[in-house]
Amino acid sequence: MENQYEIGLEALRQKLLLMASHSEKAVNEAVQALMQRNHDLALRVKADDNTIDQLEIEIDDMAIHLLTKAPLATNLRLVTVAMKISQNLERIGDEATKIAKRARDLAQEPPVKITLELPQMAAMALAMVKDALDAFAHRDAATARALIPRDKEVDALNRVIHQQLAEHMMANPDTIARCLHWIVAAKSLERVADHAKNIAEEIVYLCEAQDIRHAGKG
Numbered sequence: 001m002e003n004q005y006e007i008g009l010e011a012l013r014q015k016l017l018l019m020a021s022h023s024e025k026a027v028n029e030a031v032q033a034l035m036q037r038n039h040d041l042a043l044r045v046k047a048d049d050n051t052i053d054q055l056e057i058e059i060d061d062m063a064i065h066l067l068t069k070a071p072l073a074t075n076l077r078l079v080t081v082a083m084k085i086s087q088n089l090e091r092i093g094d095e096a097t098k099i100a101k102r103a104r105d106l107a108q109e110p111p112v113k114i115t116l117e118l119p120q121m122a123a124m125a126l127a128m129v130k131d132a133l134d135a136f137a138h139r140d141a142a143t144a145r146a147l148i149p150r151d152k153e154v155d156a157l158n159r160v161i162h163q164q165l166a167e168h169m170m171a172n173p174d175t176i177a178r179c180l181h182w183i184v185a186a187k188s189l190e191r192v193a194d195h196a197k198n199i200a201e202e203i204v205y206l207c208e209a210q211d212i213r214h215a216g217k218g
Contacts, residue, residue: 005069012062016082019055020133023089024126026096027192031122033103034185045100052093059086081206088195095188102181112178114168118186121157125189128196141207144200154193161186
């Protein structure tokens with residue numbers, strides 16, 4: 001019985017890591033579509049979001065089944081944390097879809113002549129997601145804790161990009177609609193980093209049974 005339960009837990013872990021790989025790929029491809037003005041790739045990212053949604057449903061079903069049989073408190077934590085991680089991964093997929101929509105629209109407009117650090121922001125946010133999932137795979141609370149402050153670096157870069165675009169819009173009013181697409185895309189990347197931070201906080205809870213989500217607030 002215990003062995004069957006362990007097999008179920010491992011299947012849940014593997015399904016979650018599969019979902020993570022799809023979410024990371026979606027953000028990568030959405031940013032690629034945005035930077036390369038690739039209309040077809042943007043459409044593909046939107047279509048692939050259904051896969052991520054389906055994986056979340058499957059993970060929830062597996063988790064609910066395991067919750068009814070959980071023999072240990074640590075197993076209960078793993079299953080509930082897996083559900084929360086899958087919610088964050090689904091939202092990362094949603095942010096990728098938002099970026100892809102902006103990429104689709106911008107690909108049909110003249111380019112905005114401004115250099116933005118959006119690829120750097122995407123790399124930072126995706127590194128957070130990858131490190132968070134590695135921490136989950138290895139039950140590594142120290143790595144999870146270490147990545148949480150990196151969210152502030154992504155926030156700071158988002159503010160820089162927002163300021164650059166605001167100044168460009170003031171100097172070039174004809175670019176306002178296009179610049180707004182870039183602002184939304186940057187905001188989506190900031191949210192990807194937020195979700196990575198959320199995942200890291202859940203991993204700390206999984207490993208240490210300590211809820212740090214609101215630590216240091218107020």
